[in-house]
Amino acid sequence: MIGYIRVSDSQKADGESQREAIKAYAAKRGIQISDWIEEHVSATKTELRERKLSSLITSRQSIIVSDITRLGRQKVMELVGAIGQIASYGELHLAYSDTIINSENVDNAEIIFTVIGQSFASAVEAQKRSERAKAGHAKRKAKGLSSGRQKGQKVKSKLDEHTAFILNMLDSDKSKAEVLRKLSDKGVQVSRSRFYSWLEDRGLHNKKAEFQADMFTE
Template sequence: MTYGYIRVSTGKQTVENQKFAIAEFCERQNLQVDAWIEETVSGAKRFDKRKLGALLGRVQSGDVIICTEITRLGRSLFMIFSIMAYALERGCAIWTIKEGWRLGDDLTSKVLAFAFGMAAEIERSLISERTRDALARKKAEGVHLGRPKGALGKNTKLSGKEEVIRVLLEHNNSYAAIARALEVDRSTLVRFCAARGIKRSVNCSGTAI
């Protein structure tokens, strides 16, 4: 089976451009798309909670998933690697049009999978190291890192981590990276920051993903 996978982040975006690109690619390759998987969802959302997860659950050896570019699968290296590893375990290949990758059961795919995995591990380690260093400095400065007394708002998974989030934002971490480190969706983190008045420093040169 050949699957065309299409993902857009908002309802304002259209799937037509991606669908056209995949159809045109398959025509050049003398392939036929047996099924289309289309969804409107953030790439930061866990893939097992998306249509992509359901697709990966039913693919078989020899199947191919085609998407326009690797970022259609997910918004982080760790997530993309997880999807790749899951697909490869089931013998399903992933082809991307923009990068020209054909990720299957071959040496090149295994090298790429290793590189993605190593990059994801490095990303997590760097975030963890920056967090420890930044919090240690704040603590040395006498800053209380717990939840402020009398703080209003619902009790959420992020409650009590306001200062941690402020420190991470001050040190150029993106909202997406922080959300991954704290194991929440990016949208949840953004709403929490807005509710608590937590903002990125004016002189911060980083760009939130």
């Protein structure tokens, strides 16, 4: 079993959080991880064939990832194809959602749409953050102000890298207190007030309805 980690930027902490989540999952299920593959690339700016993941799939080995967004976020058919390839010869384990996809359930629409939904939701939130940042920059530039961070401007949070996991938990009707406990188990320490502020700032306090609306307006 191979542990696969993908970090889209230079934030090494995200790679470590993925690794710890995979280790905890493997220990829980009694799985032996024979090797680790880690790469620092953006899934939205590269093709699957350009990443180490492609060679890993070709080697026909079962894979554990922290969540489905590590395989991809926006290229839906590419993501579905990767899932199908892995399931055709072995297993794809998703640590955060405690899900196994293999030949027995890869054609289960509910399972596949759920994991694809996680990827889509994460991509939507990332795009919105980018658009807000660009709009803020343009507004400040138009006023002749510094492009540095202004008072009240949203800053990157360590929770951003766990958006898919948090969305999945909340969509499963888990309480915010349960989500905080699960994050703590994964080594992500954050206060209740900071977590609630993060949900509010990212517009995720009512994210399920927003996510469903986005899906049908794309």
